[in-house]
Amino acid sequence: MSDNNFIETKAEDGSLISPVLADGVKNYLIDIDGTVTEDVPNEEPERMETCEPFPDALETLNGWYDNGHKICFFTSRTEEHREVTENWLNKHGFKFHSLLMGKPRGGNYHWIDNHMVRATRYKGEFTDLVEKKATIEVFKD
Structure with a gap:
C-alpha cells in the first residue's frame, strides 16, 4: 500500500483482509459541532462560517x-454543507486526512464493527488521553 501507516494483513487462508494501522498509530474520528467548535445545528448553516474553533482542540488535534x-x-452536517465545512477547517488551520458528512444525529451511538473501536466522550476540554477501565457491551460468546 502507498500509505506506510497501514500494515497488510492476511487471513489464515492467505487472502487479504482489511488493512490495520501500524502499532501506535490511532485513527481518530472527531465530531465538529460541540466538540471542536460551538454546537452549530444544520438548521443554522449561516453560523458555520463564523464560529470559532476551541483553541485546545486545534492544538491537540494538529499535534x-x-x-x-x-x-x-465525522460530522452530522449534511453533504450540502461540505464546502463551508472544509473551508472552515482549512481557514482555522486544522490538519486532517478526511471528512465524513452525514453522521446520524441524536447521539447515544452504539458502533458495531469488525475492527477494534474505542470511544472518548468530549466533555468540554481536550486534554491528554488516559487509560480507564469501563464496562462495555459485547456480543454473547
Missing part, C-alpha cells in the same frame, strides 16, 4: 496529526 495519527472529521 496528533503531526505525530502520525489519522484525523477524520
Whole structure:
C-alpha cells in the first residue's frame, strides 16, 4: 500500500483482509459541532462560517496529526454543507486526512464493527488521553 501507516494483513487462508494501522498509530474520528467548535445545528448553516474553533482542540488535534495519527472529521452536517465545512477547517488551520458528512444525529451511538473501536466522550476540554477501565457491551460468546 502507498500509505506506510497501514500494515497488510492476511487471513489464515492467505487472502487479504482489511488493512490495520501500524502499532501506535490511532485513527481518530472527531465530531465538529460541540466538540471542536460551538454546537452549530444544520438548521443554522449561516453560523458555520463564523464560529470559532476551541483553541485546545486545534492544538491537540494538529499535534496528533503531526505525530502520525489519522484525523477524520465525522460530522452530522449534511453533504450540502461540505464546502463551508472544509473551508472552515482549512481557514482555522486544522490538519486532517478526511471528512465524513452525514453522521446520524441524536447521539447515544452504539458502533458495531469488525475492527477494534474505542470511544472518548468530549466533555468540554481536550486534554491528554488516559487509560480507564469501563464496562462495555459485547456480543454473547
